[in-house]
Amino acid sequence: MSGAPREEVPVGLPRNYLRPCLLLLLAEGTSHGYELLEQVSALGLDRVDPGGLYRSLRAMDEEGLVRSSWQPSASGPARRTYQLTDEGREWLHAVAGSLAEISRSLEAYRARYQAVLEQSRPAR
Amino acid sequence: MSGAPREEVPVGLPRNYLRPCLLLLLAEGTSHGYELLEQVSALGLDRVDPGGLYRSLRAMDEEGLVRSSWQPSASGPARRTYQLTDEGREWLHAVAGSLAEISRSLEAYRARYQAVLEQSRPAR
DNA sequence: CGCCGGTAGGTGCACCGTACAGCTACCAGG
């Protein structure tokens, strides 16, 4: 409404959140890109573009966090299946700790925000 | 411990997290850049660089989320003090909702991570 | 057969937030 030039709220998920999600899914079992693409949406990631996902997988492959191998598909093109490595598992544990820290920060924010809300609503 | 080759874990706070923090602090009372610079660390932001903070404040000023005015200091250089506008307050409410969503996503991740942990520790 | 749609993987590129580095200016104290 009014003349306000409609400004989107550009606050999103943690930076590089895709990688933790992929590692977690791969910790649940080996998979391939296209399948992961459909599964990540369950973790809060919305409208993931395939390009970024495949790039992320390749990068983690080169870093040794995952291992990939081509496997023929019964019906359709071949798939590059990814498997978590020990190093990737370590990385997953480390990143889970970081995400927990972030959760704590967000909780601190929420509490402080609530305090501001109540302060500006003295009635009652 | 752990002699792992120290691959940094590049997972950080939500994107554009600085703005919500600044808006929240300004909702608690008017302030100026240098003071905000010291206060944001309490909200989880670590090693914020002044450049980005001042730029962020300027940007929000131009977008109408805050209003600024120069005020002389008793001892030291003049300060540009910032004050939250109504539009900024709306933005704060909206962004608090977004952060709550992010918290929910992180909680989903944590739960799923815990499940993987317990699954991979059946014996021994 | 040719074409389409779904599966599966990939590249190029522009945008933008972030990080790092540096700068000016004001004021107080030694």
Added chain:
DNA sequence: CCTGGTAGCTGTACGGTGCACCTACCGGCG
């Protein structure tokens, strides 16, 4: 005068993200 703290600002490179686009395989349909 020079240092150190306060206060604000700029320049720039890096990297993650988003958008667009592309190849290739396969099955089914007209």
